[in-house]
Amino acid sequence: RTYALRVSCLPGNPPPGAVAVLHDVTELRRLENLRHEFVTNVSHELKTPLASILAYAETLRCGAIHDQENNIGFVQRIEEQAERLHQLIQDMLQIARVETGQETMQIVELSLASAARGTVAQHADVASRKEINVHVECSEDATIQADEDGLNTVLDNLVSNAIKYTPVGGKIVVAVRKTDDEAILEVSDNGIGIAPENQPRVFERFFRADKARSRAVISTGLGLSIVKHLTQAFGGSVAVSSELGNGSTFTLRFPLSAAGDFPPAVNAGPP
Ligand code: ADP
Secondary structure, eight states: OEEEEEOOOOTTSOOOOOEEEEEOOHHHHHHHHHHHHHHHHHHHHHHHHHHHHHHHHHHHHTTGGGOTTTHHHHHHHHHHHHHHHHHHHHHHHHHHHHHTTOOEEOEEEEEHHHHHHHHHHHTHHHHHHTTOEEEEEOSSOOEEEEEHHHHHHHHHHHHHHHHHTSOTTOEEEEEEEEOSSEEEEEEEEOSSOOOGGGGGGTTSTTOOSOHHHHTTSOOOSOHHHHHHHHHHHTTOEEEEEEETTTEEEEEEEEEOOOTTOOOSOEEOOOO
């Protein structure tokens, strides 16, 4: 922001005609700090799994490959860390595309109920391995205007988080309902919950409420940031309500689609 400030003259003197130009650097500095923080986080998040992969590979090379009891375990650790790196790179590329508006989206009318059912079906195996019951409540459907891949990414992130952060034997409900002008989708779980002070922060890039626990699951801290950007690109909003130890509910609200009125393609645009 730039302010032009006319320097006032003393009473009785002719105006000096001087103009002082002040630049407000606060916003520039904030963006620079964000960029710096992002690069630091990315380097750290990339280095950690890479260091593990190198250490396990070296251990195998230096003899552990002949250790019948442990060698498969070491190879599995390498696979897990490589999967973590892969997920991180995918999430970073997607967030960069969405934030810079390079994610070209095909906006069409979509049924929230069928998107919800599709996502839940895709996660059925993982959920059943943890004996988690995933229930879909779609007694009514709601149509919104969104990009199909984008909406699937949003749902995928919310449902996979619900599974990740819910202990064995838990319960997840994916519900669709609508008001006069809004389509509402809720993903609720009875998992570990999020402390009140962390709830506003979970949509920030790289934020993880419990880093120690996050190491036990594949966690990049980018999923909910992607959810927020995509939801906003579809004209919607996302909110969380949660109680530590008692579960979380993520609520998405979209404008109900006005039938027949949808543009062919848009860019996501900066949020
Ligand atoms: P990730 O799950 O990859 O760490 P996200 O951006 O999806 O990243 O989530 C950010 C953080 O929010 C998670 O690390 C976790 O601490 C918290 N979180 C997200 N979803 C849930 C949930 N359903 N229950 C409890 N905590 C959650």
